[in-house]
Amino acid sequence: MAGVLVFGDTVGGKLAPASLEMAVAGAALAQALNEPLAGALIGDGLDAAAAEFAGGFTTLHLLEGKHLRPYTARCAIAAARAAIEACKPSVVLFPHTLETREWVPRLAAMLDTGLVMDCTALAAEGSDLVVSKPVYGGGVVAQYVVRGVTRLVTVRTGVFEGGAGAASAAVNKIAVAEPAAGRVTLIDEQKMQAEGGVRLKDATTIVSGGRGLGGPDNWHYIEEAAASIGGAVGCSRPVADSGWVSSAHQVGLSGTSVKPDLYIAVGISGAVQHLAGISNSSTVVAINVDGDADMFTRANYGVVGDYKEVLPGFVARAKQLRG
Amino acid sequence: MNIIVTVKQVADPNIPPAHIQLDPDGKRIISPFGVPPVMNGYDANALEEAIRLKEAHGGKITVLGLGDDTSRESLKMAVAMGADTAILINDPDLVNGDSATIGRALAAAIKKIGMPDLVLCGRQASDTDGGQVLHWLAEALDLPTVAPVTKIEAVAGNELTVHRLIEDGYQRIKVELPALLGVSSEINEARHPSVRGTMAAGRAMIAGWKAADIGLAPQTPKVELRELQIQLRTTKAELIEGASGAEKGAALANKLHELGLI
Ligand SMILES: Cc1cc2nc3c(=O)[nH]c(=O)nc-3n(C[C@H](O)[C@H](O)[C@H](O)COP(=O)(O)OP(=O)(O)OC[C@H]3O[C@@H](n4cnc5c(N)ncnc54)[C@H](O)[C@@H]3O)c2cc1C
Ligand SMILES: Nc1ncnc2c1ncn2[C@@H]1O[C@H](COP(=O)(O)O)[C@@H](O)[C@H]1O
Numbered sequence: 159m160a161g162v163l164v165f166g167d168t169v170g171g172k173l174a175p176a177s178l179e180m181a182v183a184g185a186a187l188a189q190a191l192n193e194p195l196a197g198a199l200i201g202d203g204l205d206a207a208a209a210e211f212a213g214g215f216t217t218l219h220l221l222e223g224k225h226l227r228p229y230t231a232r233c234a235i236a237a238a239r240a241a242i243e244a245c246k247p248s249v250v251l252f253p254h255t256l257e258t259r260e261w262v263p264r265l266a267a268m269l270d271t272g273l274v275m276d277c278t279a280l281a282a283e284g285s286d287l288v289v290s291k292p293v294y295g296g297g298v299v300a301q302y303v304v305r306g307v308t309r310l311v312t313v314r315t316g317v318f319e320g321g322a323g324a325a326s327a328a329v330n331k332i333a334v335a336e337p338a339a340g341r342v343t344l345i346d347e348q349k350m351q352a353e354g355g356v357r358l359k360d361a362t363t364i365v366s367g368g369r370g371l372g373g374p375d376n377w378h379y380i381e382e383a384a385a386s387i388g389g390a391v392g393c394s395r396p397v398a399d400s401g402w403v404s405s406a407h408q409v410g411l412s413g414t415s416v417k418p419d420l421y422i423a424v425g426i427s428g429a430v431q432h433l434a435g436i437s438n439s440s441t442v443v444a445i446n447v448d449g450d451a452d453m454f455t456r457a458n459y460g461v462v463g464d465y466k467e468v469l470p471g472f473v474a475r476a477k478q479l480r481g
Numbered sequence: 482m483n484i485i486v487t488v489k490q491v492a493d494p495n496i497p498p499a500h501i502q503l504d505p506d507g508k509r510i511i512s513p514f515g516v517p518p519v520m521n522g523y524d525a526n527a528l529e530e531a532i533r534l535k536e537a538h539g540g541k542i543t544v545l546g547l548g549d550d551t552s553r554e555s556l557k558m559a560v561a562m563g564a565d566t567a568i569l570i571n572d573p574d575l576v577n578g579d580s581a582t583i584g585r586a587l588a589a590a591i592k593k594i595g596m597p598d599l600v601l602c603g604r605q606a607s608d609t610d611g612g613q614v615l616h617w618l619a620e621a622l623d624l625p626t627v628a629p630v631t632k633i634e635a636v637a638g639n640e641l642t643v644h645r646l647i648e649d650g651y652q653r654i655k656v657e658l659p660a661l662l663g664v665s666s667e668i669n670e671a672r673h674p675s676v677r678g679t680m681a682a683g684r685a686m687i688a689g690w691k692a693a694d695i696g697l698a699p700q701t702p703k704v705e706l707r708e709l710q711i712q713l714r715t716t717k718a719e720l721i722e723g724a725s726g727a728e729k730g731a732a733l734a735n736k737l738h739e740l741g742l743i
Contacts, residue, residue: 260628263613267620272703293610297498301707341625341657349650387743399666406649420742460718461733467726475734
């Protein structure tokens, strides 16, 4: 077993930006281990995504099949096993997504091998794989040694800077046979349209609201503020749990990890689990009535005040400035 | 419907990082004095869902925990909420096990209890943020699994229709029983114990099982914890001032415009 295998991800047939981050993380690790680097994509019709998945891989494995989209754990596992079988890597990296969170642990159990999920740093010490991962919501970082023949790691997105790597040496298409019907059957997918159509994960500007908004009737304050600066709408967990907006908007440990240029948190206290999702934001602004809120310890700029006064003032001025 | 709910006791996730304490070898979080450990939040959601299923369809709820003896407190809380029976695996050799060890120990205990129709777990534990144990457990019992589950839409014969969270909505999924679900917080709001429940919990006998009781072979760890490090934040935001809330808002817009951010 030798080599680092890096899985990318696709969304709607396009390469997800996280894929290039994985390639960068994988390249560094492969170099440290002095092992070859291979890539892999799972999906149906991967040529376009493959062309963009530049990681300088010795081989890029394309695992294709009609049954691989939309995602089901059973089919993703079968596909990944085919890639692992093809190149027998000593380490496999995956982007940490709602999909990999479900199927990669099951794969680890099937392969009887070590896995750590949501890692933010990877290192080789000799042949040992040492990974760091935030635990306890993000207030603590744990360092683990991962063991096993095929060590598995999911990597937090937004941590590694995705580069423009070199093209791959060879493409290996593997037609994955559809596994026998399982006991889990996908009926359909219900998509919630994100306002403005911007995916939170890719948004460069985000206005996020928390429990401090007081209720769904006040949510328009957040929507108006986001609209005034062309931003996406985010929220804290209590807001999604209470159904003020769909969980597709939730930012944080159990929601989406975002990396905008500007993140404005309104009525959000700044619990570690929320901060875990915004650690890669460049500029963070907190608007909160409580000057002692933890959000101010992460924010670059803060406004201590009631959002019902602050946001209308902000929106009016922002509209003038943006013309 | 017979249901087993796995319940982990964890340090309260609301303790701010500045108040987190580690044990001397830096491998475990210790609850500060006066802040007792709690039932993992997603496990409370899992238990709540089990109670609702029992209310609708009958059956029995067993809660299963693995931890030191103090974990009995969370199992008692589970009985107080409405679980029928509670079992604790309190073998010191297993308590600090990795996800594989814990998942397989829970699986071995479930084999001993008898296979239920449904195993409900939390999607992850708030101390390790691991998200793995349920899947090792499911694989060891060969159970079909869905996670994270935000709703049980329908129960029909030996099939459930559930919602699984995806980035921009949810998948509707049919799963055959027996099955395991990893429950997320959107699914419900966990209840507080009733007086009657609290009295039942006071009388509840909680069995303590060791590896030998569940026929568990010794496990070699696949993941080894080296150390924990507390992350402290010491920065402080630059405050935007103004005579009124509205003026502060306008000043904020000016600042962000200056920075080229809006
Ligand atoms: C395992 C686990 C995973 C979690 N995952 C996530 C996650 O992914 N994302 C997440 O967000 N949370 C997550 N949480 C929950 C997290 O711990 C906090 O409970 C949550 O972030 C708090 O949300 P909040 O800040 O909106 O609410 P609160 O903590 O209630 O804060 C509300 C804030 O609003 C302020 N406020 C009140 N009125 C006003 C006003 N008029 N104007 C301005 N400010 C006002 C208050 O001062 C306060 O600071 C998770 C928790 C656990 C245990
Ligand atoms: N020690 C434990 N005792 C009981 N259940 C557990 C234990 N560890 C994990 N679990 C279950 O597995 C889920 C995922 O845990 P983890 O993989 O640690 O994030 C939890 O929400 C629990 O339902």
